[in-house]
Amino acid sequence: MMERGRFYYLAFFAPMLILACCSKLPEKESSSSLHIDSLKTPQKIFSLTPSINEILYDLIDEDRILARTPYDSFPTSILSKPVINNFPPDFEKIVSYSPDLILAKEGMFNKDDLDRIKLLGLPLIVQRYESLVDIYTNLQDLGKILDCQSKADSMVKALKYQVQSIQKSTINHEKPTVLILISLEPLYVYGKNSFVNDLIDVAGGKNAMTELLSSPYPMINREFLLKLDPDIIIGTDISELIKNFPEMNFSKSVKNKKVYNINTDVLSRPGPRVIEGIARINKIIHAGNE
């Protein structure tokens, strides 16, 4: 009797097993595998990422942009758009606006959140922005999707031209080491495999972070900062730096007064405005050369 009973209760677990198998989510699609051509030209677009919104404003008519995130700040006309939360994504509100295209930057959101958007039947395109070349590629992809290829092509051309002219101007100059801080307290910096690394390189400098650490945005300790001893530090005031880390009085950047605080939005948002970021870094580097 016991023998038979023992296997009957397993039957209760069968429905759970079946449900478990059904809940397997579709795999994450990279931007390249999505069928771009199969979309009709989207007219109602929502970007979960502020930097992509900046690109959209340059590419298309702003009426095609449905809404903004709480963190969007540029251009100022975007502030009049309705707000939809992106951390965490306000799924219900997104659905209520019925966008026909949603854009996001890779790495900014959980896979689960993105999958949920797709499960809700909303067309989602995720783009990777890890280098300058990525910006060119993504711009052109957006041109194709949004049916403004000629505009996108001219933007890419202009960007490439501006980048190259800055690069040319730095050819015969020495390249100082530059460290760009994300925050001072705690001490987070732009690492070797970060997007900003490219910008420093183009602007005529060398990223002081030469070691590849586990994260593109590592948190480093103060002795390491002193050890790195970059020629130029960007991202804080000299007074704040010394207040928090008095040992930096021994560093080149403090002794030569090459600590600059600039608005790091133009650095951290991969879009056409990076040229502003590059120009600013370039200016800082050149101020030293004169």
Added chain:
Amino acid sequence: MSRVLVWILIIPVVFFIGLQFGSIHTNGTDIWKALFNFSSSDTTSYVIVNLRIPRILAAFLTGGALALSGYLLQSLVNNPLADPYILGTASGASLGVNISFLGVIPWLAESVFSTSIAAFVGALGVTLLAVFVAYDKGSINPSRLLLAGVALSSLMVAITSFLIFVFSSDNKLKKVIFWSMGSIDAAAWNKIPLLAITLFVLGIIAVLLRPQLSILMLGAPRAQNLGVNVVKLRWLILIFSALLTGMAVAVSGPIGFIGLIVPHFVRALFGVHGKYNITDTILTGGIFLTVCDTSSKWLFPDIALPIGIITSFLGIPFFVYLLTKRNFRFN
């Protein structure tokens, strides 16, 4: 006497090894020069004297303070699970510090000392609140104290989370999260004296009170009969614990497990009523945290790893091992 010898040998060794590690490469000569031939214009000497030594001292003092606080609380509530967190002391300190970080109270300008003061006020405030709830017929009821502490701790955490949610911006959030995991990287000489004096003074008083603490663990009625002023002792323990925890949290942020584990470790090694338990607890706690800090500098050289992570990784296996030993006893 052999005990004193052991400590006299171990502590300098631990300190000396701790001085070796850091991002900037140093060797024995550098350390000798820094200690005995200090020149303020030499970077390496500056680093050793103004970064590494305060860091080791901060680790040692914080470890000692948290361990002592844990020992006292475990005697008070007669419960092996008690630690500086359980009475809400550490959560109160965290709340104070976060209020200061997030700028919730605008005129509470942020300076080196305001964080310490905010931590201390938070720690003491919540502990007193727990005591107030637990006050029962003229004395503190330990079981109620524990429960009140658990409840208040959860409340502090909830309020802190709410404040973070409402008041934080991207930058502040990082700061808050980083602080909450404990960090010795920001140690500086100006944070050391207050903590050192507190630990020293309270440590000595605790040593003098040690016999009474042992008797207290027999239970309040018996202790009362044996001449211990239970009410006064309980108050003293609470105030000491709040002071020690508040200071420690103000210097290094909340660091878990030391207050819980080190007292048990000491009891397992030296007996539940060991004569030198207080000093042993302080010194063991100090050495433990210093070793954790040195390990983190050794294993993860350039990153500022929050020390709370290392204390958990090193402390918990040890603790589990202790629990499985057959002679683990609390009472």
